[in-house]
Amino acid sequence: MKVLKSATTALYPLPVVLVTCGLERPNIITLAWAGTLCSKPPMVGIGVRPERYSHGLILQGQEFVVNLPRADQAAIVDYCGHVSGRDTDKWAACGLTPVPGSQVRVPVIAECPIALECRVVQRLPLGSHDLFIGEVVAIMASEEVLDERQRLDFERANLLVYAAEKYYRLGDPLGSYGDWRRGVG
Ligand SMILES: Cc1cc2nc3c(=O)[nH]c(=O)nc-3n(C[C@H](O)[C@H](O)[C@H](O)COP(=O)(O)O)c2cc1C
Secondary structure: OOOOOOOOOOOOOOOOOEEOOOOOEEEEEEEOOOEEEOOOOOOOEEEEEOOOOOHHHHHHOEEEEEEEEEEEHHHHHHHHHOOOOOOOOHHHHOOOOEEOOOOOOOEEEOOOEEEEEEEEEEEEEEOOOEEEEEEEEEEEEHHHEOOOOOEEOHHHHEEEEEOEEEEOOOOOOOOOOOOHHHOOO
C-alpha cells in the first residue's frame, strides 16, 4: 500500500559540504543543497537562502569553494550550519586553517581532504533558495586521498553523508560502475 505525502525535496542521501566564501573576511557555511550539474565544463550547484550572511559574500565575490568534510568532522559541519559569520569567526571557533585557493581568491579549508574551487556562472532565484551555479576551475586535494597514480581516491577520503537531519559515514562498497556487464542477479 502506498500513502500520499505532501511534496517536499525528499531526495536523500546527500553530500553535506563546507562552502567557503568572501574575500576580505572569508566565512564558512554548511550546505546540504549541493550537487553535480555538468561534467564538461565541470559545474556544481549550491542552494543558498538569500537571508544567509554567506549569500551576500558569494554574490559580492562571485567565487566559492566547496570543501568536502570527512565523517569525523560532523560536529564542525553542524556548528558551521547553526552559527552565523555575521558575528562569529567560524575558522577560529572550529580550529580550521584557511589556505589560499589556486584559482580563486576564496580560501580552501586545509583540514578538509578535497576542495572544489568554483567561479559563479549564474544565479537562479528559485524561491526560498537561490541556486548558484559554479564552474569548478580547480581541485585542491590532500596527499593522503590520492592513490599511487595521483588520482583522487574517495575511499581514502571517508566523506560525510547527510540524510533527513542525520549525519552518516559511508558503508562498504556494494559494487562498481559497469558491473552490469557481468550480468544481473
Ligand atoms: C546539515 C545542514 C545543512 C544545511 N544546508 C543548507 C543549505 O543547503 N542552504 C542554506 O541556505 N542553508 C543551509 N543550512 C543552514 C546554514 O548553514 C546556517 O543558516 C548557517 O548558520 C548560515 O551561516 P552564515 O550566516 O555564516 O552564512 C544548513 C545547515 C545544516 C546544519
